[in-house]
Amino acid sequence: MGMLATVMNALAVQSVLESKGVDTRVQSAIPMQTVCESYIRRRAVRHMEKGRVVIFAAGTGNPFFTTDTAAALRAVEMGCDALLKGTQVDGVYDSDPKTNPDAVRYDNLKYQDVLARDLKVMDTSAIALARDNRVPILVFSIHNPGEFSKVINGEGRFTLVD
Missing domain, CATH: 3.40.1160.10 (Acetylglutamate kinase-like)
Incomplete structure (x- = not known):
């Protein structure tokens, strides 16, 4: 339930940003192709190179890892x-x-x-x-x-x- 909730939150953030003219992409650690992209680091980097805001969702996609850990992991992976x-x-x-x-x-x-x-x-x-x-x-x-x-x-x- 927690991972799914983060996807819903990411989509809500995306909606607000898009309404303000910000180009965004949501990437999920669990496959949800009809809702958002799956997390692929190279694709996320490419989106950022194109000036898009990438919103990461579903934590790491694994149980027992908090969204804090997922955020730190993505920050490291993306070179933030x-x-x-x-x-x-x-x-x-x-x-x-x-x-x-x-x-x-x-x-x-x-x-x-x-x-x-x-x-x-x-x-x-x-x-x-x-x-x-x-x-x-x-x-x-x-x-x-x-x-x-x-x-x-x-x-x-x-x-x-x-």
């Missing part, structure tokens, strides 16, 4: 400059800010600090994969209008993990 994680809060905290009003937000963290402190921003596989391949992670809130644009311009409120 960074991995942006839009989430429920505006960065990485020392504890859950939803249950602890005194939680402290970090502006910057090292991968190793995230792992050593067992900060629950992403699973350990995703953090380790990003670390081993030097892909910085920017964690920001998806609930703040315009935040995505701000973050990709180096503005806004986020935590940089590098």
Whole structure:
């Protein structure tokens, strides 16, 4: 169910982007030819070379791997400059800010600090994969209008993990 939900979400994102004139492609780790393309790295690279936004769906296509790990994997495979994680809060905290009003937000963290402190921003596989391949992670809130644009311009409120 989770992998299918990510495909539905990807199609929703595609619809919004296409309505704004952005040329997109959705690629799924599980075959769904009538809905979207299957993930083929070379094809994704070609789409990006043509200026298209590629939206990856269905995680890795394998159970037991989170979408965090899939995002890190695709970021590495595609040679991305960074991995942006839009989430429920505006960065990485020392504890859950939803249950602890005194939680402290970090502006910057090292991968190793995230792992050593067992900060629950992403699973350990995703953090380790990003670390081993030097892909910085920017964690920001998806609930703040315009935040995505701000973050990709180096503005806004986020935590940089590098």
